[in-house]
Amino acid sequence: MDWDAQYELLKAGKAIPQAGPSYTTRNESNIDDDDMRPVLPGRDPGDEPERRRTNLILDEEETVATPLERLTRHWMNERHAPDILPAQEDLLMNLLDHLRRQSEAVQLLREDPSTSEEEHMRIMLVQTEIERVKFIVRSYVRTRLFKIEKYARFITTTPEVQTRLTAAELDHASRHAKITDQHFYVSVLQSLPEKQSHLDDTPLFVPPMITEPDKTRPVFVHALKQCPRIRLPDGATLEMEKGHISLMPYSVVEQLVARGEVELI
Amino acid sequence: MALPQSLRVSVTPPELELVASQQLVEIVPLISMEKTAFISGAYGPLRPPNKAKVPLWMAVNLKLKKKCHIIAPPWLNADYLQDRLTEETSQPAFSKLPFRFTEIAKVILDVASDDLESPDKIRSLLKDLREARQAKSREGLKTLDHSELSLPNLCSMEINEIRPYFVQSMSIFTQLVRNPAPDPLREA
DSSP, rough: OOOOOOHHHHHTTOOOOOOOOTHHHHHHHHHGGGGGOOOTTTTTTTTHHHHHHHHHHHHHHTTSSOOOHHHHHHHHHHHHHHHOOOOOHHHHHHHHHHHHHHHHHHHHHHOOOTHHHHHHHHHHHHHHHHHHHHHHHHHHHHHHHHHHHHHHHHHHHHHHOOOOOOOHHHHHHHHHHHHHHHHHHTTGGGSSOOOSSTOOOOOSSOOSSSSSOTTEEEEEEEEOOOOOOOOOOTTOEEEOTTTTTEEEEHHHHHHHHTSSSSOOO | OOSSSSHSSSHHHHHHHHHHHTTEEEEEEEOOOOEEETTTTEOOOOOTTTEEEEEHHHHHHHHTTTTTEEOOTTOOOHHHHHHHHHHHHHHHOOOOOOHHHHHHHHHHHHHHGGGSHHHHHHHHHHHHHHHHHHHHHHHGGOOOOOEEEEEEEOOHHHHHHHHHHHHHHHHHHHHHSSSOOOOHHHHH
């Protein structure tokens, strides 16, 4: 996975993030990103405290979820949803950048012999958080990787799913599908009769051999806001209030998850 | 594999604990610290003996180094939990508790039981609450069908606990009501 590789590089501080397809959007989002610059205090530019206070007030009002909160939510959704959810490339890049900046700040302070005892406490806390965030990032990426490999063959034949993947993920999916195909062909399929020698054959009596996401699998849903009316499998309709918790098939809430009106728990 | 078998069906309690540890708690710091920018936001400044709000993970970290006292959230005391337990045993519905109360209570009881009043009482109340609520969720299984089940006030850890069984059961219901597929044997 490119994300993983890039992440490892970033972690080691050996590379600056590459300009991916999202480069422009990322640049735009960097504008307000500047406000949240993770400089350890003591190295603050003069106007920093003032700006931070504004940020803090925003946080308290909880008007916007912080990038970390958003990623945590996407991580949980991804873990619970049977299908692959849209990639959050910008968000992830943002957080990886942030992680790198924090690590660099820590590194600088650690190398500085004049760093005080109190400062060490702070470094330790910052590092603890870095590890927490890394865990979430890794788990999120791995969950997607798992689904991509599981549904690789399905992804290569379904353009709709492809729109939810990043270029790197798509590339991985098609390569994965290709090698497994070749492997199956060489080891078994080539010795079968022509009619049964393809993975996407649909012979009678046999279920399809390509794994597809099971969208009827039930999921636990938590409404984040008042949701539009949805139709349940038994024909009834349901309008979820904010805070409503329910168990229902994923296919029913697919749209709501995509729009961020509900989260999976 | 990218995701170990044990993580595919559901999230694990330690992962839920990790998520819950992001919530803010009040502490009385014993060391001072300037306001610091973290990835999740800016916390501090810590000025003993003034209270400060920090994420639970940070509170735990400081507590383990004996650098702070954790102030229990308003719902983590014997009186409040006793009221909830009475409600739980007398009412058919689940009583209203914070969504991640199990995780937070566990973490605080583990590392900062000396900051709580009567921690043993709280432990036993939490256990009673858990049992009362578990009994109710099992009752709820009776009303499960293929379409929807509302679970007001159910909490994160409880959902995780009933997940495998409820999801599996509902999937079976779905298979049963799905239009019976044309039988290929008969068609052929």
